[in-house]
Amino acid sequence: MTQTGDSLQTDDFFQFEADFVESLRCIPMQVRLKLDTCGVKLKLEHWHRFSEGDRQRLTQLPCGDRDATVAYTAYVQALVHRVQGTPASTLAIDPHPPWHSVDAIPEAVQAQARLVGGEIGLDQWRSLRPLQRFALIKLSRPSHENRNFYPALVEFGLAPPALDASPASI
Template sequence: MDNSGFNPSISQSTNYFQFEADFVGSLHCIPMQVRMKLDNCGVKLKLVHWNQFTSSERQALVNMPCETELETKTYKEFLQNLVTEKTGQPAKELTIDPHPPWLDATTIPNEVIVKAQESHISLSLEQWRNLTPAQRFALIKLSRPSHENKNFLPALQEFGIIS
């Protein structure tokens, strides 16, 4: 990120990562920025829920802010109302981590280290520190065993960790 606040690996107009390019046009998968908001507001949104939303509802979830306490409350209410409207019941709620690992620039989560090592890549603490919280979030999510990990290496490339 340069001094203007522009992050070259996230488009300013859409905030999608380049490695998400294969699905962001149709939004048939939940983009990382929405997944980060879900963790922030403590809602377990399933892909089956997401796919019941209209494209404008999905875009609203992409565009809505979810950082301050009020924004997070508003986002959660909007999302739960959508899920309830589509399915008849709200989505499962999760405990919100008061200190999520993507906000900690001083510690690389073990699952990220292991995933990088599987590809013979060494991620330094300096490289981790230089990532934005959204980039760290993406690497954490992409390194989880339960996630399809085909985008881990493209993300590392996009973030300038490997060439």
């Protein structure tokens, strides 16, 4: 069974993103999901060159159906072209991204959960919204620093809060 359509709402931020949401100094997960959906590789240096209004708009614009995705892609590419003189690189769009699958938990996610002393059950995975599954997939990648993985598990109700929630203990 594959769940289709993300009920992504505008301004849908996670608590683990709270330290940068006010300034939008980092690309929030909801925007990263939209970028993966439309196949645009946005670099952090591009993001930093956008105005605060442009960053906010990227969190608010829809990117769910085909027309919205085409419009979102055009908007992002126009912004990147404006700040760097050339469009952003594009990525292949996965027609069946793993965050839409409710039948299997990616091994990298389970491995990261085990590293922090947990495990995610299939029923728990199925209970997550696609944006939450996307966040766990992104936060479990080897190229990511992973410090927000455990806070995400706690926020999503998949792990108890740590007694000592300092980054060194997670």
